[in-house]
Amino acid sequence: MAGVDIRNLRKQFGDLCAVDGVNLSIREGEFLVLLGPSGCGKTTLLRMIAGLERPTGGEIHIAGERVDGDVPPRARGIAMVFQSYALYPHRTVFQNIAFPLEASRLPRTQIAEKVQRAADMFGISRYLDRYPRQLSGGERQRVALCRALVRDPKVFLLDEPLANLDAKLRNTARDELKRFQRQIRTTTVLVTHDQVEAMGLGDRIAIMDRGKVRQVGTPEEVYEDPVDTFVATFVGQPPMNLLDLGDPALPPRTLLGFRPEHFLPRSVFQPDEDVRAFRFSVRRVEYLGSDRYVYGSISDGAATDTTVIAKLPATIALAIPEGEQQEFAVPRRALRYFDAATGSSRKI
Amino acid sequence: MMERRTFADREEVLGAVMLAPALAYVIVLVGVPFVLAIVLSFSNATAGSLSFGWAGLGNYAAILGDPIFLRALRNSAVVTVGTQLLVVILATAAAQVFRATFRGKRFARFVLLLPWAVPVSLAAIAWTWIFDSTFSVINWTLKASGLLHGWLYWLGDPGLALTAIIIVQAWRIFPFATVIVLAGLASIPQEIVEAAVVDGAGFWRRLFQVELPLLLPVVAVAVLFGVVYTATDLGVVYILTGGGPANTTHVLPTLAFQRGILGADLGQGAAIAVFLLPFLIVVAVAMLRLARRAEVGGAAR
Numbered sequence: 106m107a108g109v110d111i112r113n114l115r116k117q118f119g120d121l122c123a124v125d126g127v128n129l130s131i132r133e134g135e136f137l138v139l140l141g142p143s144g145c146g147k148t149t150l151l152r153m154i155a156g157l158e159r160p161t162g163g164e165i166h167i168a169g170e171r172v173d174g175d176v177p178p179r180a181r182g183i184a185m186v187f188q189s190y191a192l193y194p195h196r197t198v199f200q201n202i203a204f205p206l207e208a209s210r211l212p213r214t215q216i217a218e219k220v221q222r223a224a225d226m227f228g229i230s231r232y233l234d235r236y237p238r239q240l241s242g243g244e245r246q247r248v249a250l251c252r253a254l255v256r257d258p259k260v261f262l263l264d265e266p267l268a269n270l271d272a273k274l275r276n277t278a279r280d281e282l283k284r285f286q287r288q289i290r291t292t293t294v295l296v297t298h299d300q301v302e303a304m305g306l307g308d309r310i311a312i313m314d315r316g317k318v319r320q321v322g323t324p325e326e327v328y329e330d331p332v333d334t335f336v337a338t339f340v341g342q343p344p345m346n347l348l349d350l351g352d353p354a355l356p357p358r359t360l361l362g363f364r365p366e367h368f369l370p371r372s373v374f375q376p377d378e379d380v381r382a383f384r385f386s387v388r389r390v391e392y393l394g395s396d397r398y399v400y401g402s403i404s405d406g407a408a409t410d411t412t413v414i415a416k417l418p419a420t421i422a423l424a425i426p427e428g429e430q431q432e433f434a435v436p437r438r439a440l441r442y443f444d445a446a447t448g449s450s451r452k453i
Numbered sequence: 454m455m456e457r458r459t460f461a462d463r464e465e466v467l468g469a470v471m472l473a474p475a476l477a478y479v480i481v482l483v484g485v486p487f488v489l490a491i492v493l494s495f496s497n498a499t500a501g502s503l504s505f506g507w508a509g510l511g512n513y514a515a516i517l518g519d520p521i522f523l524r525a526l527r528n529s530a531v532v533t534v535g536t537q538l539l540v541v542i543l544a545t546a547a548a549q550v551f552r553a554t555f556r557g558k559r560f561a562r563f564v565l566l567l568p569w570a571v572p573v574s575l576a577a578i579a580w581t582w583i584f585d586s587t588f589s590v591i592n593w594t595l596k597a598s599g600l601l602h603g604w605l606y607w608l609g610d611p612g613l614a615l616t617a618i619i620i621v622q623a624w625r626i627f628p629f630a631t632v633i634v635l636a637g638l639a640s641i642p643q644e645i646v647e648a649a650v651v652d653g654a655g656f657w658r659r660l661f662q663v664e665l666p667l668l669l670p671v672v673a674v675a676v677l678f679g680v681v682y683t684a685t686d687l688g689v690v691y692i693l694t695g696g697g698p699a700n701t702t703h704v705l706p707t708l709a710f711q712r713g714i715l716g717a718d719l720g721q722g723a724a725i726a727v728f729l730l731p732f733l734i735v736v737a738v739a740m741l742r743l744a745r746r747a748e749v750g751g752a753a754r
């Protein structure tokens with residue numbers, strides 16, 4: 106089995122603990138996304154799997170073999186795509202893709218054959234004689250993927266491979282990446298700080314913060330049932346609303362959480378639907394085409410001045426006047442609860 | 454009232470005025486002496502008189518038939534090429550060392566740059582002692598470590614003297630070359646080197662297939678500067694050997710100086726100096742092409 110097992114992995118840079126006791130099991134053939142804000146340790150974790158960084162403690166097993174000590178990157182059966190793609194500028198596309206094969210001392214005829222096959226798969230056969238600087242961003246990315254895949258790695262590591270593409274290209278590139286991975290079924294670990302990318306690509310997502318993995322789960326799991334307030338606010342755009350209403354029906358110091366898209370005018374719901382209603386003072390309405398974001402605060406119960414955001418799809422055409430109080434509601438099934446002190450989720 | 458256009462607003466005039474000093478410098482201190490040297494090389498001018506007559510190709514005929522000149526021409530080539538080879542190897546190796554972090558790196562870098570800051574003449578005098586026939590510390594060290602039986606007369610043997618000249622020239626240029634190569638290494642993106650590591654390339658493959666090719670343009674610049682430094686240098690050879698023993702270690706500048714100034718035969722001195730031209734033209738053309746390629750490469754990004 107060509108999965109990756111990470112046990113209590115740590116990495117210390119001086120006083121800074123970049124990766125702090127991570128346990129993670131990546132299944133064979135799985136597309137796992139490491140998601141987190143910059144500086145959360147996700148890239149360090151990836152670099153330790155690759156062998157570019159030496160762990161301070163803990164274990165890494167790739168395909169059942171322990172690799173964290175002295176096993177160099179080339180012996181780990183991994184391939185990596187860097188954020189900048191790191192193509193060799195003085196080598197043609199062909200020579201770039203052939204480089205890992207040359208390094209493993211494959212005969213010339215086999216190299217040519219493998220490069221050609223890989224290039225066909227990525228649709229870059231036409232560019233084999235060109236230099237990287239003569240290619241567009243999307244083409245460079247494909248060359249980088251091609252170079253990584255040409256020697257059939259057991260694990261495929263990607264460090265923010267879409268970050269350098271412009272927004273228009275990113276959607277197509279994401280789709281391509283996902284299709285390639287489905288096709289080749291190689292275990293893949295991708296690092297990103299973009300939660301949309303993570304949701305779209307990952308079979309599972311591991312969310313990291315300050316060196317620790319907070320939650321691992323399918324996109325639905327981490328979105329629907331975040332384990333703590335960090336995950337709740339990091340995944341989803343706009344983030345989940347978190348309120349301390351001091352509700353006597355709830356245990357003390359409990360935060361109430363709900364997604365902006367569940368926070369809608371009361372009139373949208375059926376009268377008999379099980380909802381929690383709020384008085385919502387609307388401060389400002391942002392028109393974004395497909396959605397409207399409504400900013401305001403809750404003004405009943407123990408009123409707070411915490412900003413609450415409602416996300417209304419364009420299908421709700423109700424007029425929402427600014428500066429007025431409205432009756433808004435959240436379906437009870439969409440309510441989440443968190444411990445105000447620890448941030449971890451609470452079942453109620 | 455509208456403000457008047459000032460001098461600084463008149464770009465066509467301002468441009469000309471600001472260019473003038475540079476132009477004057479090039480014309481008066483480079484152009485005129487250059488033309489003068491070529492004119493003198495066809496004359497029978499001497500240092501003693503202000504008038505001179507036309508000598509045609511006489512000076513050239515004389516020096517081309519002169520074994521000392523031919524030897525100097527060969528020495529110039531050997532010293533220039535030999536020095537650059539030594540410098541490239543040393544500078545690349547030193548740059549690899551200085552890229553690492555170690556205790557005392559700042560001090561080491563300071564020491565590395567010293568040869569560059571020392572005046573040529575002072576350094577050359579110090580080197581004459583290092584190569585001295587009686588007190589040579591090199592001989593002493595070699596003998597003490599048992600590597601040498603007998604004695605090396607560094608500046609007394611033509612082959613050894615030329616080697617000594619190459620060593621001193623390399624010693625003088627290598628700090629500058631190291632700095633250039635270090636800058637070149639720093640400009641190689643870390644991710645490219647790491648990609649090579651992940652792609653399975655070992656140290657030598659990384660060095661020869663990734664780092665050196667990427668360094669090539671930078672190393673070329675260092676070499677071209679080095680060629681200019683060594684080919685035109687008078688001081689080191691003049692002080693170290695004075696062209697001796699028996700005129701075997703002359704290079705073009707020292708021979709031109711000896712014939713033209715010390716020997717007062719300006720015409721022949723100029724003719725010898727003109728033979729530096731091919732060296733320098735090659736360098737100038739190479740530099741311009743390199744600069745152009747850098748520009749084109751930049752535009753293609």
